[in-house]
Amino acid sequence: MSSRFDEAWFAARAVAGIRELAAYDPGHDVAALRQRTDWLVELGSNENPYGPSPNARGAVLDALHLMHRYPDPRGARLKAALAGRLGVDEGQLLLGNGSHELLMQLAQVFAGPGTDVVYPRYGFAVFGLAARASGARACVAEALSEDAPMPFGHDPDALLGAITPSTALLYIANPNNPTGTWLDRETLARFVDAVPREVVLVVDEAYAEMADATDYASALPLLAAHRNLVVTRTFSKAYALAGLRCGYAVASPGLVAVMERVRESFNVNSMALAACEAALADVEHLRWTTARNAEQRIALARALAARGVATLPSQTNFLLARFGERTSAVEAALLQRHVVLRPMGGYGLPHYSRITVGTADENRRLLAALDEVNA
Numbered sequence: 001m002s003s004r005f006d007e008a009w010f011a012a013r014a015v016a017g018i019r020e021l022a023a024y025d026p027g028h029d030v031a032a033l034r035q036r037t038d039w040l041v042e043l044g045s046n047e048n049p050y051g052p053s054p055n056a057r058g059a060v061l062d063a064l065h066l067m068h069r070y071p072d073p074r075g076a077r078l079k080a081a082l083a084g085r086l087g088v089d090e091g092q093l094l095l096g097n098g099s100h101e102l103l104m105q106l107a108q109v110f111a112g113p114g115t116d117v118v119y120p121r122y123g124f125a126v127f128g129l130a131a132r133a134s135g136a137r138a139c140v141a142e143a144l145s146e147d148a149p150m151p152f153g154h155d156p157d158a159l160l161g162a163i164t165p166s167t168a169l170l171y172i173a174n175p176n177n178p179t180g181t182w183l184d185r186e187t188l189a190r191f192v193d194a195v196p197r198e199v200v201l202v203v204d205e206a207y208a209e210m211a212d213a214t215d216y217a218s219a220l221p222l223l224a225a226h227r228n229l230v231v232t233r234t235f236s237k238a239y240a241l242a243g244l245r246c247g248y249a250v251a252s253p254g255l256v257a258v259m260e261r262v263r264e265s266f267n268v269n270s271m272a273l274a275a276c277e278a279a280l281a282d283v284e285h286l287r288w289t290t291a292r293n294a295e296q297r298i299a300l301a302r303a304l305a306a307r308g309v310a311t312l313p314s315q316t317n318f319l320l321a322r323f324g325e326r327t328s329a330v331e332a333a334l335l336q337r338h339v340v341l342r343p344m345g346g347y348g349l350p351h352y353s354r355i356t357v358g359t360a361d362e363n364r365r366l367l368a369a370l371d372e373v374n375a
Helices: 003-011 030-036 054-066 076-086 098-110 125-133 156-161 185-194 220-225 253-259 270-281 283-306 324-336 360-374
Strands: 093-096 116-120 137-141 167-173 200-204 229-234 247-250 318-322 352-356
Touching (some): 054 270, 076 270, 098 125, 098 167, 098 200, 098 229, 098 247, 098 253, 125 137, 156 185, 185 200, 185 220, 220 229, 270 283
Parallel strands (some): 116 137, 116 167, 167 200
Antiparallel strands (some): 229 247, 318 352
């Protein structure tokens, strides 16, 4: 029996929401690429190239002696630290094995057959996965046009227009992945206020710590007035703990209590809990790494523009760059030179590549390789 037939046989027996679902595509197989070369410029996964706080590394080592014990199922110490930092109650916090897990569980809990889940075109791929896996109807709201001030960014009017009496859940990301664009403070506040209270609104803020635009604002201050609002964040990006997988949601205590019913037992491991608590306390390291990211983001955008490559406005640690008809060829040629970008064809943006903002040295290697390709 072939593996293809085997998969089809089991897919036919899967629940309806899973049958037409494609697995999450992480891009290139970077783990395999690392084994084939002595050096690799990894600019495809929006990781923080500066690494985590040294305190987080120390906390992981200290936690290893208890690796034969289950972690704290409530994550009490990390929740207390987060509550103090964010100015929320501990009962408003839910920890996850990355924010990916939480985004999926939100659909599992609040959507399902007979409901609609609204999310934007060119939004985070997990939004669509979560909607379909729950059995809900996926409703994609059109994004802003390519020539808008925020190209391919969220269109609040389109998102609101996609809401129907059957809508149970609405996802957005601010700043957005994969575009890097954002909703300004006033637009976000108006949008949150306009979403019907019976619709659970999820604002994914995976890149919030990296945003430094004067008009950017988190949705966290809006939680008190909107009990249907959920904000998700992660320690994978600015805190550089992607390998440990820890994220969190902030919402009303009632919503969190219902979500706790499906939370996987011991879903955040001991090393992650310890590292995240230590990283959260090292404010200076966070400031340093986000400042370096901002500097390099500006420098890289300018260097690409000088080479005729346009990039979208970004408040993240990546740039969406337009290579046009040559995109696939450029990506392949760069890969031959050990530089990994993130193809965007799966997002419906085949003329663009997503480029993680690396260190100054990594960005120089990217630009040198690009110059070779264009020679």
